[in-house]
Every structure is written in C-alpha cells, then in structure tokens.
Amino acid sequence: MAIAASFHPPRRVLMGPGPSDVHPRVLEAMARPTIGHLDPEFVRMMDELKAMLQAAFRTENRLTLPVSAPGSAGMECCFANLVEPGDKVIVCRNGVFGERMRENVVRCGGEAVVVDDPWGEPVDPQKLADALKAHPDAKVVAFVHAETSTGARSDAETLVRLAREHGCLTIVDTVTALGGIPVEVDAWGADAVYAGTQKCLSCAPGLAPVTFSERAAERVRARRSPVQSWFLDLNLVMGYWGEGARRTYHHTAPVNALYGLHEALRILLEEGLEKAWARHRRHHEALRAGLEAMGLELAVRPEARLPQLNAVRVPEGVDEAAVRRALLERFGLEIGAGLGDLAGKVWRIGLMGASCTERHVLLCLSALEAVLADMGVRLPRGEAVEAARAAWAA
Amino acid sequence: MAIAASFHPPRRVLMGPGPSDVHPRVLEAMARPTIGHLDPEFVRMMDELKAMLQAAFRTENRLTLPVSAPGSAGMECCFANLVEPGDKVIVCRNGVFGERMRENVVRCGGEAVVVDDPWGEPVDPQKLADALKAHPDAKVVAFVHAETSTGARSDAETLVRLAREHGCLTIVDTVTALGGIPVEVDAWGADAVYAGTQKCLSCAPGLAPVTFSERAAERVRARRSPVQSWFLDLNLVMGYWGEGARRTYHHTAPVNALYGLHEALRILLEEGLEKAWARHRRHHEALRAGLEAMGLELAVRPEARLPQLNAVRVPEGVDEAAVRRALLERFGLEIGAGLGDLAGKVWRIGLMGASCTERHVLLCLSALEAVLADMGVRLPRGEAVEAARAAWAA
Numbered sequence: 001m002a003i004a005a006s007f008h009p010p011r012r013v014l015m016g017p018g019p020s021d022v023h024p025r026v027l028e029a030m031a032r033p034t035i036g037h038l039d040p041e042f043v044r045m046m047d048e049l050k051a052m053l054q055a056a057f058r059t060e061n062r063l064t065l066p067v068s069a070p071g072s073a074g075m076e077c078c079f080a081n082l083v084e085p086g087d088k089v090i091v092c093r094n095g096v097f098g099e100r101m102r103e104n105v106v107r108c109g110g111e112a113v114v115v116d117d118p119w120g121e122p123v124d125p126q127k128l129a130d131a132l133k134a135h136p137d138a139k140v141v142a143f144v145h146a147e148t149s150t151g152a153r154s155d156a157e158t159l160v161r162l163a164r165e166h167g168c169l170t171i172v173d174t175v176t177a178l179g180g181i182p183v184e185v186d187a188w189g190a191d192a193v194y195a196g197t198q199k200c201l202s203c204a205p206g207l208a209p210v211t212f213s214e215r216a217a218e219r220v221r222a223r224r225s226p227v228q229s230w231f232l233d234l235n236l237v238m239g240y241w242g243e244g245a246r247r248t249y250h251h252t253a254p255v256n257a258l259y260g261l262h263e264a265l266r267i268l269l270e271e272g273l274e275k276a277w278a279r280h281r282r283h284h285e286a287l288r289a290g291l292e293a294m295g296l297e298l299a300v301r302p303e304a305r306l307p308q309l310n311a312v313r314v315p316e317g318v319d320e321a322a323v324r325r326a327l328l329e330r331f332g333l334e335i336g337a338g339l340g341d342l343a344g345k346v347w348r349i350g351l352m353g354a355s356c357t358e359r360h361v362l363l364c365l366s367a368l369e370a371v372l373a374d375m376g377v378r379l380p381r382g383e384a385v386e387a388a389r390a391a392w393a394a
Numbered sequence: 395m396a397i398a399a400s401f402h403p404p405r406r407v408l409m410g411p412g413p414s415d416v417h418p419r420v421l422e423a424m425a426r427p428t429i430g431h432l433d434p435e436f437v438r439m440m441d442e443l444k445a446m447l448q449a450a451f452r453t454e455n456r457l458t459l460p461v462s463a464p465g466s467a468g469m470e471c472c473f474a475n476l477v478e479p480g481d482k483v484i485v486c487r488n489g490v491f492g493e494r495m496r497e498n499v500v501r502c503g504g505e506a507v508v509v510d511d512p513w514g515e516p517v518d519p520q521k522l523a524d525a526l527k528a529h530p531d532a533k534v535v536a537f538v539h540a541e542t543s544t545g546a547r548s549d550a551e552t553l554v555r556l557a558r559e560h561g562c563l564t565i566v567d568t569v570t571a572l573g574g575i576p577v578e579v580d581a582w583g584a585d586a587v588y589a590g591t592q593k594c595l596s597c598a599p600g601l602a603p604v605t606f607s608e609r610a611a612e613r614v615r616a617r618r619s620p621v622q623s624w625f626l627d628l629n630l631v632m633g634y635w636g637e638g639a640r641r642t643y644h645h646t647a648p649v650n651a652l653y654g655l656h657e658a659l660r661i662l663l664e665e666g667l668e669k670a671w672a673r674h675r676r677h678h679e680a681l682r683a684g685l686e687a688m689g690l691e692l693a694v695r696p697e698a699r700l701p702q703l704n705a706v707r708v709p710e711g712v713d714e715a716a717v718r719r720a721l722l723e724r725f726g727l728e729i730g731a732g733l734g735d736l737a738g739k740v741w742r743i744g745l746m747g748a749s750c751t752e753r754h755v756l757l758c759l760s761a762l763e764a765v766l767a768d769m770g771v772r773l774p775r776g777e778a779v780e781a782a783r784a785a786w787a788a
Contacts, residue, residue, distance in 0.1 A: 004442035031425035034416040048398035069463035072645035206648030251466035254600030
C-alpha cells in the first residue's frame with residue numbers, strides 16, 4: 001500500500017463545543033518522552049495530578065482520578081459503577097447528554113425515570129422534586145450541569161440538595177463546566193462527578209476526570225453484582241490510582257495524555273479558578289453584545305446561559321453549514337453545528353479555556369460578519385466589534 | 395494548594411513489557427496543534443490511519459479502527475460486542491490476559507468454558523479441539539496470541555482454524571504481537587482482533603486498534619440485546635469511523651493520540667512488516683545468547699518464545715525487585731516484573747518496536763551483568779556481550 005504522508009494539521013482556531021485550543025504548554029508536555037506507568041517518578045506525577053484534580057473539582061474526595069478514555073467513558077464509569085440491575089434512576093433530560101445518561105442507565109440494567117425539560121432550558125428543580133416524591137424508591141439522580149448541546153446551565157446546587165433530601169446519590173455531568181463556571185463538588189455534596197479534558201481545561205481530548213464521594217465509593221464497594229465493565233470497574237482501577245506508592249497494574253495508563261492533563265491543571269490553578277470563571281463571564285458578555293449588535297439571538301435565556309458555550313440561532317433562510325464551512329476555509333475558524341433537536345437551528349460558539357480570550361471574540365465576530373455579508377445576509381454591520389468593546393469597557 | 399512543578403520525566407530506556415520507547419517522530423506528532431474531531435482534514439487523516447491499520451493487521455476488514463482507550467478496552471470492546479448474555483465462550487487461558495478474557499465473558503453475562511495451559515506454555519490446540527467437541531454449542535473461542543505475562547506464543551493460525559471448523563467466531567489478543575511477529579488476520583480468518591499501541595508499534599499507550607471480520611460485524615448488527623457499553627458499542631462507533639466523509643459524532647476522538655498512531659504506523663510500514671518481524675527475531679537471538687552466556691535461563695521453551703517479550707528466570711536467592719530498582723536508578727533502564735503466577739519468579743525483558751535495537755540489547759546485557767555482579771551474584775562475566783555479538787554475526 002501507499003504510505004500516507006505525515007499528518008500536519010491545518011491552522012485552526014477552535015471555537016466549537018470542544019475541543020478548544022490546546023495550550024502550547026500542554027502540547028509540549030505531551031511530547032515529553034514516555035516512561036513506564038509503574039515508574040516511581042510517574043507515580044509521583046500521578047499523585048500531583050490527583051491533588052490538582054481535587055483542587056479543580058473543589059473536593060477532598062480520595063476517589064478522584066482521570067479515566068483513561070474520553071468524557072463519554074467518564075459518564076459510563078459513573079453509571080456502570082453506581083447503577084445495578086433493577087435500580088431506579090431519575091434522569092433529568094434537557095439535551096443530548098441527558099439522553100445519553102438515560103441510555104447508560106438502561107444499558108446498566110437500571111430503570112430510568114425521565115424528567116424532561118425543553119432543549120435550551122435548564123432542568124426545572126420543581127419537576128425533579130415531583131419525580132422524587134413520585135418515586136421514593138429511586139436510588140440515583142443524574143443530570144447535566146452544563147448541557148453542551150444547548151448551552152443551558154442548570155442549578156447543580158439545588159438539584160443535588162433535592163436529591164440528597166430524598167436519600168438519592170447524584171451523578172453530575174460537568175464535562176463542559178469544569179474550569180469555566182463554578183463546580184463545587186464538596187459544597188454541593190455531589191456524589192459522582194465527571195468531566196472532560198478538551199473543554200475549559202484546554203487539554204487534548206481523551207481523558208475523563210471523575211470524582212466519587214465516600215458515600216458513592218461505599219456504594220461501589222457494596223455492590224451485589226460485579227461492575228459490568230472490567231475496564232471501568234473502580235474497585236480495580238483504585239488499585240492503580242490508590243493512595244501510597246504501592247500500585248497494582250490494572251491497565252496501561254495513557255502516559256503522555258496524563259503529562260498533558262498535569263500541565264493543563266497547572267495552567268488552570270496558576271490563573272486561579274475564580275479568575276478563570278470571571279474571564280469566561282467577561283468574554284461571554286462581549287461576545288453576546290457583539291452577536292446581538294449583529295442582529296443575532298442567543299437560544300438560551302440570559303439567566304440560564306453558559307458563558308463558555310453560546311448557542312446562537314441561525315437566521316431564517318441561512319444555510320448554516322455553508323457559514324461554518326466558509327468560516328473554516330477562509331479564517332480557519334471552527335464553530336459547532338447544532339445537535340439533535342437543535343440540528344440546523346443553532347450554531348454553537350465555544351469560549352472555553354485557552355479559546356476564551358479577547359482575540360477569539362474579535363475574530364469570531366468579525367469573521368462571522370464578513371461571511372454573512374458575503375452570503376447576502378442583511379445584518380447591521382460594523383457594530384459587532386464596537387459592541388464587544390463597550391462590553392469589555394463596562 | 396501548592397501547584398506542582400511541571401513534570402519532566404527522567405531519562406529512561408524502556409525494556410519492560412510495554413510501554414516501549416516511543417519514537418521521537420511519534421512524540422513530535424502528538425504535539426501538533428489539536429484540531430476538531432469533525433474537521434474535514436482530520437477525517438481525511440482518519441481514513442489514512444484506517445488504511446494503515448488494515449495493512450498492519452493484514453486485513454481488508456472495513457470495521458478496522460482504533461478504540462479511544464488502552465488495550466484492555468480493546469479487549470472489552472471485542473467481548474462486549476460479540477458476547478450476549480447466555481452465550482458460551484471457550485477461553486484459552488495460559489496467563490494473565492487469558493484470565494482477563496474469562497473475566498470479560500462473565501461480566502458480559504456469557505458462560506466461560508476455560509481451557510487451561512500452564513503459564514509459559516502456548517495454548518495446546520488438542521485441548522481446544524477437545525473443548526470444541528465437548529461444547530458444540532459454543533459460539534466464540536478466545537485466546538491470546540502473544541501472552542505478555544509469560545512471553546509464550548500460541549499458534550494463532552491453528553487455533554482459529556479449529557474454531558472455524560466448529561462454527562465459532564474467534565477473539566484474538568494481539569496486543570504484544572502486532573508489529574513484532576506475523577499477525578495475519580485475513581489469512582487466519584480471525585474475527586475480532588485487538589492490539590495495543592505501546593508495544594511493538596512504539597506509540598504512546600492509550601489506544602487499542604481493533605478489526606472485525608464481516609462475519610463478526612454481522613453478529614454485532616444482529617444482536618438480540620444492546621451492547622452493554624454505550625462507549626464501546628460498535629454499532630455507534632462505526633457512525634464516526636465509517637466509510638465516506640459523512641461522520642456522525644459519537645464521542646470526541648483523542649485527536650493528538652491519533653496523530654501519534656498515524657505516525658507510528660507510517661514508521662512501521664516504511665520499514666515493512668517482514669523486516670520489522672526479522673529485526674525482532676534477530677535481536678531476540680542476540681539477547682537470548684547473551685543471557686544464556688551469563689548463566690540465565692529463559693522461562694519459555696525455544697519453539698514457543700516471543701522474540702519481543704523475554705521472560706527470564708530469576709536466579710535462586712536473588713532479590714528480583716532490587717535488581718530492577720538498581721537497573722532503573724543506575725542505568726535508567728526499565729525491565730518488567732513477573733505478573734500473577736510468575737510474580738517474583740521472572741523478569742520480563744521487552745524488545746519491542748523502537749526498543750528493539752542492537753543498542754538496547756547491549757545496554758541490557760551489560761547493565762544486568764554489572765548489577766548482578768554488584769549484588770554478589772556469581773555468574774560468568776564479560777561473555778554476554780560477546781555471545782550477543784556472535785549471534786548477530788551468525
């Protein structure tokens with residue numbers, strides 16, 4: 001066969017729903033020489049990484065580690081470990097990832113009780129409260145904190161509190177939240193929380209940080225049936241990621257990806273969580289002001305908007321895919337398409353981690369203006385950047 | 395919290411059971427800027443990667459792709475997709491990974507019939523033939539081609555033929571085999587074959603190449619029950635890795651890890667599979683000659699030895715962990731410990747991919763001689779390197 005040429009990716013600016021721009025320090029860290037996954041120096045690095053993950057999640061949970069696979073596997077890790085056949089799980093569904101949670105419950109042999117909210121709306125706490133009353137035998141409540149498919153933010157603190165009042169464990173998806181908005185695992189009292197690396201951590205995709213409370217860890221240890229996934233069984237994984245220098249081989253850790261996450265967490269903590277959250281809010285306000293000045297609308301109402309993921313309604317009659325293609329080809333700028341119910345109806349513009357800067361906001365606004373104008377879409381022009389500047393100055 | 399310093403790994407030479415030394419070209423490729431997992435240029439790279447994987451596996455199977463997680467998840471992908479509750483699976487067990495296969499069968503709700511062979515021995519085809527006769531209702535036969543825990547090589551061609559004569563599908567572990575010894579998926583007629591990236595491909599750990607025959611793919615499509623893992627469900631994964639430019643989002647691909655695998659496959663195919671296999675044989679013979687000249691014994695009989703993974707008996711009275719520690723601290727050289735039944739009884743010396751060179755053999759022999767001498771182990775000295783040189787010259 002013909003051997004392919006070495007792959008040199010084109011220059012891109014990543015403002016979709018993830019991956020976001022990966023920080024050059026993270027890229028460089030991933031290229032450091034691979035060492036053994038049981039090397040004492042590597043084990044020391046794992047301990048540091050775990051401590052930094054605990055800081056990022058705001059938790060002291062001992063069972064805190066990166067699953068060796070993407071965010072979807074982090075989700076599956078939480079469900080496969082906490083849901084046993086026959087268990088009733090209340091799943092709040094207001095987008096693609098809530099539906100994926102329901103799918104996970106079913107595949108674990110659980111019974112899913114779905115609490116539906118419209119796409120683009122946050123989870124309604126009253127509906128959860130009603131479901132908890134109607135299903136006193138529910139064991140787990142699962143919801144998405146930051147719905148990547150819609151840009152809606154749910155009130156994690158309230159949802160966790162309701163679940164706890166009814167004696168339920170909680171599974172919380174913070175894939176798009178972590179590093180962009182407050183995630184307070186211990187203050188909320190959440191039980192199993194998973195995230196991804198390729199959103200506001202600005203690390204390469206491929207790992208899923210998870211953290212389990214002592215209650216959740218106890219539930220895993222006390223299971224009646226083995227976890228159906230050997231690879232994701234935390235009873236086994238903890239032998240490798242556990243305390244102290246004595247590590248038991250479970251699977252070969254993705255060494256270089258972990259170098260990258262270690263560096264990404266350093267960057268996050270150097271900035272400080274509060275400052276990172278403030279930066280996401282600030283640039284979101286500028287982007288929003290610019291988009292609105294252009295005559296575009298955000299799909300989510302103001303009080304439920306995620307700063308890091310902006311769903312923007314596609315104007316009537318505009319070929320949304322052609323706009324994305326033009327942005328990519330002419331400016332190297334990636335924004336995201338709508339998913340599921342919102343396919344064809346919105347663009348998803350990410351402002352995540354290293355992709356959340358003044359520079360990104362300005363490029364996005366001016367490139368989008370130029371492309372829409374070229375396509376003959378009549379919008380007020382030239383005001384977007386001004387509006388963004390005014391927002392920053394405010 | 396105190397933020398950890400950036401992690402700079404110590405200089406190591408990796409001659410354990412994997413990871414092996416990662417080629418600098420692969421490290422550099424992984425550091426290239428992340429682009430979107432749905433970017434047209436990324437999709438083109440995926441097609442190239444798939445074609446190169448097919449070449450490496452010697453198959454035309456369309457369902458050939460890297461699972462976004464380590465080798466253990468590749469194993470689980472094969473079992474979770476092919477084994478349904480109640481299915482009878484014959485598992486040949488002659489080491490750690492055969493036992494892990496049995497565990498996978500059970501966790502998928504299957505019934506495992508175990509065919510045991512001693513650790514260090516290859517799978518006995520006669521025992522498999524007997525089991526196939528005794529269990530005419532078996533649906534799948536699973537075995538490990540290259541047992542990483544013992545260094546024994548089984549006769550994959552014969553085992554697959556026997557299974558097929560009885561109408562069974564086969565699941566074959568080639569994690570340590572691929573790139574080091576012949577893996578002939580189509581010529582054998584194997585059905586579900588998985589590998590790892592961190593052995594003879596000399597890529598970073600974290601991905602698991604898999605390939606499924608059309609028969610196996612048909613079995614997956616015709617399942618009575620959904621695959622219990624959403625993340626590993628090939629019916630869904632294929633929407634992303636399928637033919638043509640139209641890709642459906644399933645999970646976010648580990649973009650940079652895939653850059654690395656793309657480059658690692660280029661390196662393998664530039665050398666050529668036959669030449670790579672010959673290189674592994676040649677340096678194995680030199681290592682073996684050197685070890686024997688030192689008075690050490692290999693644990694596996696000659697006709698069943700894997701060139702890329704050499705299990706060496708620890709001499710009576712020697713503290714095997716102290717030897718490994720001294721090799722690591724004094725020479726930066728990593729060799730592996732024994733696993734399971736062989737813990738404390740053998741060292742495992744890998745000669746895999748980029749770690750299979752004349753330089754590696756010489757370092758290993760001379761470092762081992764020096765460390766054993768310092769520990770007062772009485773062995774003939776100074777002859778190991780000579781014996782290796784003689785083997786190369788032969």
